[in-house]
Amino acid sequence: MKTKSMDMTLTRGLMKNMCLFILPLMLTGILQLLYTASDLIVCGLFGSEHSSGAISSTNSLINLIVNLFIGLSIGANVLMARCYGAKDAEKGQRVVYTAMALSAILGVAVGVVGSVCAKYFLQWLNTPQEYIGLSIKYLTIYFIGVPFTIIYNFGSALLRAVGDTRKPFYFLTASGVVNVLLNLLFVVVFRLDVPGVAIATSVSQFVAAALVVADLLLKKTGFFRFKVKEIRIYGKEALEIVRIGLPAGLQSVLFSVSNVMIQKSINDLCRIYGPALGDGNGASSSLEGFVYTAMNSCAQGAVTFASANYGAKNKKNILRSILYALILVLAVWFVLSGVILLLDRRLLGLYVKDSDAVKWGRQRLWIILCTYFMCGFMDTFAFALRSIGYSVLPTVISTCGACGFRLIWIFALFPIDYFHNLKWLAISYPISWALTCAVHAVCFFVLFRKLKFPESEKAEPPQESEESA
Numbered sequence: 001m002k003t004k005s006m007d008m009t010l011t012r013g014l015m016k017n018m019c020l021f022i023l024p025l026m027l028t029g030i031l032q033l034l035y036t037a038s039d040l041i042v043c044g045l046f047g048s049e050h051s052s053g054a055i056s057s058t059n060s061l062i063n064l065i066v067n068l069f070i071g072l073s074i075g076a077n078v079l080m081a082r083c084y085g086a087k088d089a090e091k092g093q094r095v096v097y098t099a100m101a102l103s104a105i106l107g108v109a110v111g112v113v114g115s116v117c118a119k120y121f122l123q124w125l126n127t128p129q130e131y132i133g134l135s136i137k138y139l140t141i142y143f144i145g146v147p148f149t150i151i152y153n154f155g156s157a158l159l160r161a162v163g164d165t166r167k168p169f170y171f172l173t174a175s176g177v178v179n180v181l182l183n184l185l186f187v188v189v190f191r192l193d194v195p196g197v198a199i200a201t202s203v204s205q206f207v208a209a210a211l212v213v214a215d216l217l218l219k220k221t222g223f224f225r226f227k228v229k230e231i232r233i234y235g236k237e238a239l240e241i242v243r244i245g246l247p248a249g250l251q252s253v254l255f256s257v258s259n260v261m262i263q264k265s266i267n268d269l270c271r272i273y274g275p276a277l278g279d280g281n282g283a284s285s286s287l288e289g290f291v292y293t294a295m296n297s298c299a300q301g302a303v304t305f306a307s308a309n310y311g312a313k314n315k316k317n318i319l320r321s322i323l324y325a326l327i328l329v330l331a332v333w334f335v336l337s338g339v340i341l342l343l344d345r346r347l348l349g350l351y352v353k354d355s356d357a358v359k360w361g362r363q364r365l366w367i368i369l370c371t372y373f374m375c376g377f378m379d380t381f382a383f384a385l386r387s388i389g390y391s392v393l394p395t396v397i398s399t400c401g402a403c404g405f406r407l408i409w410i411f412a413l414f415p416i417d418y419f420h421n422l423k424w425l426a427i428s429y430p431i432s433w434a435l436t437c438a439v440h441a442v443c444f445f446v447l448f449r450k451l452k453f454p455e456s457e458k459a460e461p462p463q464e465s466e467e468s469a
Contacts, residue, residue: 014305014317015324017163022301022328024165028156029293031172034180037286037351039197042183044351047193050275052351054134054194056282060256060263061121062142065114067252069106069150073099073157075245077300078307078386079237080161085311091237096158096216096226098237103154107147114143125260126267130275134194141195145202148209155212160304171211179204244386247395251382254399258406265410265425273360276352277422280360283351288368291336295376298328299383306387313453322384322444329376337369364426371430378402378433381440388451394440401436 043051076099083092118139127135156168179200186196216226270278302325309317340347348361382394409428413419 014320018301018305018321018324018328021160021163021165021304022297024169025160025300026294026297026332028165028169028172029297030290031169031176033286033289033293034176037289038180038183039201040282040286040351042187043194043197044353046188047197048134050130050279051134051194053275053279053282054131055138055197056285057125057127057131057135057263057267057278058122058139058142059282059285060259061125061139062114064253064256064260065110065143066146066149067256068249069103069110070153071247071249071252072102072106072241072245073150073153074248074303074386075241075243076102076154077157077161078244078303079240080158081304081307082311084162085308092162094234094237095241097231098234099154099158099241100151100213100216100226101231101233102238102241103151104147107150110150111143111146114146115140118143125264128267128270128275128278131278137195138198141198141202145205148202148205151209152205152212155209155216159212159215160300161307163304167215168212171208171215174211175204175208178207244391247391248386251395251398254395254403258403258410261407261410262425262428265414266422269420269422269425274356276354276356277360279352279354280348280357280362281364281422283348283357284361284364284368286351287340287347287365288372291333291340291369291372292375294332294336295329295372296379298325298332299376299379301325301328302380303383303387306384310387310389315448315451315453318388318451319448321387322380325380326377329380330373333373333376337372341366341369360422363422367423367426368429371433374430374433374437378437378440381437381444384444385440385447388444388448390443390447393443397439397443398436401439402432405432405435 039055040052043055076095080092080095080099083089083095119136122132122135122139152171156171159165159167182200182203183197186192186200190196192199217228266278266281302322305321305325306318309315309321344362344365345358348358348365352358352361378398382398385394406428409432410425414425418424
């Protein structure tokens with residue numbers, strides 16, 4: 001069944017519509033980061049000593065385990081956007097059912113494994129004794145809420161694929177308010193410290209998932225005629241989601257592997273310089289996350305718009321989508337990084353009280369934020385390759401260029417006395433971004449030039465013009 005009344009906002013007026021699309025997506029991502037930030041800030045101000053460091057020490061491990069499955073949501077996003085661009089509502093309906101079924105199954109699997117193995121993961125990372133008891137409690141409780149996180153990410157990916165970024169933002173706003181209020185209740189009033197923060201996070205994740213599922217249930221037309229009793233996995237659509245999304249998930253996992261090894265190196269430095277280094281590193285990482293999320297929203301905008309135009313077989317609009325995304329990445333990086341660096345001491349002071357921790361945080365923050373635009377460009381070109389049908393290539397490039405380089409850095413250079421410090425660990429990031437971005441960009445432009453759509457196959461006439469964009 002083909003729908004004829006669909007508003008093709010993803011294939012016309014690109015710059016304006018990309019901005020309208022990206023802004024709620026960006027705010028949604030920032031709200032997700034505020035979950036962790038509020039955890040760190042509330043614990044830093046009202047919790048026990050090093051409670052914020054205990055939470056920060058779990059981040060790389062959480063990303064390692066969860067990102068593989070969240071990466072699959074990119075496959076659902078790309079596939080749905082192609083259906084939307086091609087006006088194929090029948091296939092889009094099968095994608096909805098398949099994506100939501102996969103999210104439930106995978107979410108439960110990740111939650112069980114993470115909860116059971118939390119202690120052993122943290123011991124392997126050589127987590128400092130000042131942190132490990134609280135870190136185990138946080139990680140175990142956090143993974144109980146992971147199924148809701150994955151369900152929300154799949155559901156919101158489907159909504160974004162058809163141009164709806166506002167509802168995911170509204171849903172996350174509601175759950176974010178719940179998270180902050182429960183943080184204050186459990187930590188300030190009930191004195192539950194880190195476990196209270198973990199409980200608040202899990203409850204808020206449930207709220208977000210419940211809202212996105214309820215929204216799908218209420219839709220009665222188009223791509224979203226969703227009924228729980230009819231949910232099932234369609235083999236062809238499941239394979240397509242996995243084919244597109246699994247490489248993206250593996251790329252995230254491989255990045256997380258390198259970040260886990262860096263966290264292990266941070267833990268080793270904490271034994272030399274004290275836990276203040278870990279506290280400052282965690283505070284800096286949290287602030288950097290806001291810039292990364294904003295830039296990554298632009299990259300996700302690129303993959304959604306480029307995938308829709310790939311479905312509509314409009315080659316010029318694919319290129320425009322990528323170029324506009326790069327411009328937006330640069331603008332976002334310049335504004336947000338500038339503001340954070342101007343207020344660096346004050347912002348770091350929200351997370352940590354120790355002046356030594358602030359000093360360590362500033363050392364990392366300046367190295368990362370001054371070069372962060374390269375990470376945004378790298379993500380945009382990786383998503384661009386996926387939007388034109390190359391799922392494995394960007395994973396291979398990222399594995400060799402970013403992850404492989406960082407691992408070589410850690411095992412070959414970090415043990416040398418001159419490089420055995422936080423500054424040189426941080427410097428490994430921008431070097432890896434620059435190398436990987438350059439290769440992604442070359443591959444994209446070479447493969448894009450080879451991309452051809454016969455005139456007879458176009459889903460719609462090419463009405464896009466520079467003026468309308």
